[in-house]
Amino acid sequence: xxxxxxxxxxxxxxxxxxxxxxxxxxxxxxxxxxxxxxxxxxxxxxxxxxxxxxxxxxxxxxxxxxxxxxxxxxxxxxxxxxxxxxxxxxxxxxxxxxxxxxxxxxxxxxxxxxxxxxxxxxxxxxxxxxxxxxxxxxxxxxxxxxxxxxxxxxxxxxxxxxxxxxxxxxxx
Numbered sequence: 001x002x003x004x005x006x007x008x009x010x011x012x013x014x015x016x017x018x019x020x021x022x023x024x025x026x027x028x029x030x031x032x033x034x035x036x037x038x039x040x041x042x043x044x045x046x047x048x049x050x051x052x053x054x055x056x057x058x059x060x061x062x063x064x065x066x067x068x069x070x071x072x073x074x075x076x077x078x079x080x081x082x083x084x085x086x087x088x089x090x091x092x093x094x095x096x097x098x099x100x101x102x103x104x105x106x107x108x109x110x111x112x113x114x115x116x117x118x119x120x121x122x123x124x125x126x127x128x129x130x131x132x133x134x135x136x137x138x139x140x141x142x143x144x145x146x147x148x149x150x151x152x153x154x155x156x157x158x159x160x161x162x163x164x165x166x167x168x169x170x171x172x
Contacts, residue, residue, distance in 0.1 A: 003172055010171070011164040018160015025149035025156075028103040031068075032142040035104075035112070036135060038064055038072075043131045046124060053087060053119060054079040071098035075116075091116025104141075111137050 038060050045056035054076040061073035071094055078090045085093075092113055102109070111134065118130045 007168045007172060010168050011161070014164025014167065015157075015160045018157045018163070021156040021160070022153045024103055025145070025153055028105075029142065029145045029149060031102055031104055032108070032138055032145055034064065034068060036138045036142065038068060039131055039135050039138065043128060046127055046131075050124075067098050067101060071095065074098055086117075087119060087121065088117030091119070108137075108141050111141075 041060055041063055042056055045051045045059055046053075049056075051059065057072040057076035057079065061069045061071075061076065063069075064072055074097070075090060075094045078085075078094060079087060082090075095109075095113055095116065099109075099112075104112070115130065115134045119127055122130065
């Protein structure tokens with residue numbers, strides 16, 4: 001009886017792990033989509049509403065779910081205080097604090113960090129060009145994430161089940 005319970009625990013745990021890895025792929029796609037939406041809103045705030053960055057970021061924080069909403073709110077508050085730091089430094093510091101749990105890749109994180117360093121000091125037209133470039137990068141990343149998810153989702157789930165089954169066979 002105890003052996004059966006052990007087998008069940010190992011098999012269910014490994015299956016859950018495979019499902020969790022597959023879910024991580026979906027979370028990355030959702031986060032990239034949310035970033036795309038927010039960058040489009042930011043373009044509108046800067047171009048049409050003529051909002052300075054702190055006010056634009058506050059507007060984004062209302063529209064965004066956590067952790068992105070928290071990130072934009074904290075960045076807006078820090079930009080209003082400034083305290084001798086550049087917008088890029090504030091952006092990076094808040095990224096390190098608020099966006100640790102994002103499921104985006106290292107390259108996508110670096111692109112987001114680069115965006116923050118370019119937003120604070122450029123004129124409106126250059127900021128629009130920077131946001132357009134970043135939106136193109138997000139589109140490519142989202143397409144790549146969708147392709148990866150399509151190819152790997154079932155693989156992760158099956159490997160979880162098969163890995164657990166192999167472990168059960170080896171142990172028992």
